[in-house]
Amino acid sequence: MSSTLNTIKSVIKKDLLIELRALHGLSSIISLGLLIAFVFRLCCGQMDSNYISAAVILVSILFATVLICERSFAIEIENDSLSALLMAVEDSGDLYLAKLIVNTIILFVFEVVFFPCVFILFKLPIGINFFELVLIILLINVGTASIATIFAAMVQGANAGNTLLSILAMAAFLPMIIPATESLSGVFEGGGLKNLAGMLAAFDAIFVTISWLLFDFVVSD
Amino acid sequence: MRKFWIVTAFLLLIFSAVCAFTYGAIEPFGRNIIYVHVPTAVASLVFFAAVFVFSILYLAKRDLKWDLFAARAALTGFIFSILMNLTGIIFSQMEWNVWWTPSPRLVSSAILSFLYLAYILLRASAVSANKKAKLSAVFGIIAFADVPVVLITARFLPDIHQPNFSFENPWQHITLITAIIGVNILGFVFTFFRTRVKT
Numbered sequence: 001m002s003s004t005l006n007t008i009k010s011v012i013k014k015d016l017l018i019e020l021r022a023l024h025g026l027s028s029i030i031s032l033g034l035l036i037a038f039v040f041r042l043c044c045g046q047m048d049s050n051y052i053s054a055a056v057i058l059v060s061i062l063f064a065t066v067l068i069c070e071r072s073f074a075i076e077i078e079n080d081s082l083s084a085l086l087m088a089v090e091d092s093g094d095l096y097l098a099k100l101i102v103n104t105i106i107l108f109v110f111e112v113v114f115f116p117c118v119f120i121l122f123k124l125p126i127g128i129n130f131f132e133l134v135l136i137i138l139l140i141n142v143g144t145a146s147i148a149t150i151f152a153a154m155v156q157g158a159n160a161g162n163t164l165l166s167i168l169a170m171a172a173f174l175p176m177i178i179p180a181t182e183s184l185s186g187v188f189e190g191g192g193l194k195n196l197a198g199m200l201a202a203f204d205a206i207f208v209t210i211s212w213l214l215f216d217f218v219v220s221d
Numbered sequence: 222m223r224k225f226w227i228v229t230a231f232l233l234l235i236f237s238a239v240c241a242f243t244y245g246a247i248e249p250f251g252r253n254i255i256y257v258h259v260p261t262a263v264a265s266l267v268f269f270a271a272v273f274v275f276s277i278l279y280l281a282k283r284d285l286k287w288d289l290f291a292a293r294a295a296l297t298g299f300i301f302s303i304l305m306n307l308t309g310i311i312f313s314q315m316e317w318n319v320w321w322t323p324s325p326r327l328v329s330s331a332i333l334s335f336l337y338l339a340y341i342l343l344r345a346s347a348v349s350a351n352k353k354a355k356l357s358a359v360f361g362i363i364a365f366a367d368v369p370v371v372l373i374t375a376r377f378l379p380d381i382h383q384p385n386f387s388f389e390n391p392w393q394h395i396t397l398i399t400a401i402i403g404v405n406i407l408g409f410v411f412t413f414f415r416t417r418v419k420t
Contacts, residue, residue: 147363154356158346171339172363174332175370203370210366214359217280 007089011098025071033060033114041121053122054184069148096215103145132187139200147172150211223414233403245396251315258308260404261301268298276361288354297408299337329371336364
């Protein structure tokens with residue numbers, strides 16, 4: 001148990017240090033997220049709706065997740081670091097969990113910058129329950145990152161891997177879209193979490209477990 | 222063996238088609254499209270489940286035979302899901318005067334088709350046969366885990382789809398059941414007998 005935790009901590013530390021030194025991943029996803037929000041703002045004209053804001057946030061998070069997860073494995077391709085990492089860890093599932101946590105943290109940092117801009121652009125109410133918002137966002141982050149992380153490991157070395165990752169991840173995200181949008185717009189309207197948050201939590205639990213179990217098949221030769 | 226199943230499937234489908242125009246006909250005539258829509262919907266779910274089972278068998282046994290079956294089942298299921306969506310669109314226009322609307326069953330079936338499509342694209346992109354088999358098996362399992370989530374989450378959308386179609390006479394039941402069995406046997410033939418397995 002302690003070796004698992006040590007492995008996860010070491011990989012998280014390594015990946016976060018790489019990200020903090022270069023900031024390549026964060027800067028690109030923040031730019032993309034802001035551009036998506038701005039494009040939507042222009043497309044919607046004077047129309048303001050909590051539902052549109054929720055959709056904009058979700059689309060930005062989905063694109064950001066795909067980019068972050070793709071990068072988290074792309075950095076391991078150089079000098080075949082992935083093989084070295086796999087030799088270093090006791091169980092490849094630990095590597096998956098570490099990558100998942102790193103990707104979720106980076107997504108959260110992205111959202112800290114992205115959300116104030118969306119609030120301003122879409123005139124969202126300031127007096128909402130921020131605890132509920134953070135909870136929903138966390139559930140969305142874990143769900144999207146759990147799927148995109150395993151798919152990012154899968155497409156390494158495949159033809160047109162980046163395009164393929166987007167297609168696979170977006171297709172697998174589809175069932176999550178309805179509860180995520182409904183619960184986000186519910187928070188903006190002050191309607192509470194309803195039972196959709198439970199559904200998001202169930203989605204996260206299913207996909208983290210399945211991906212964790214299957215990760216060994218993806219990375220083993 | 223292959224010919225036997227093909228002949229059986231076609232006999233069942235011909236019987237069903239004849240019934241659909243005679244004793245089992247539904248009024249107005251356009252509604253008879255459910256004899257294509259429902260069987261293809263059932264078959265697409267059956268073959269999606271088959272992809273899941275074959276994927277697990279491949280990962281457990283590492284025998285490429287199961288990967289070939291999974292690939293064939295995915296293609297069969299995708300064709301059926303496209304047919305289901307096309308007939309659904311026509312039925313929706315006739316019944317509710319709308320081509321497509323985000324209702325639970327329509328959304329679920331569209332998501333299923335997208336998942337099949339992603340599976341087929343993944344198979345086309347992998348570099349080596351073993352890697353293709355392994356990655357497709359992983360995606361096949363994850364995609365099938367999506368199905369219950371899709372079915373549950375879609376219930377939160379407003380529904381225009383009737384839960385059960387009411388039949389007026391037993392011939393309509395017989396017609397539909399025969400069509401379901403016929404279509405599934407046809408899919409079974411495409412999946413198992415079009416694959417040349419080298420052992």
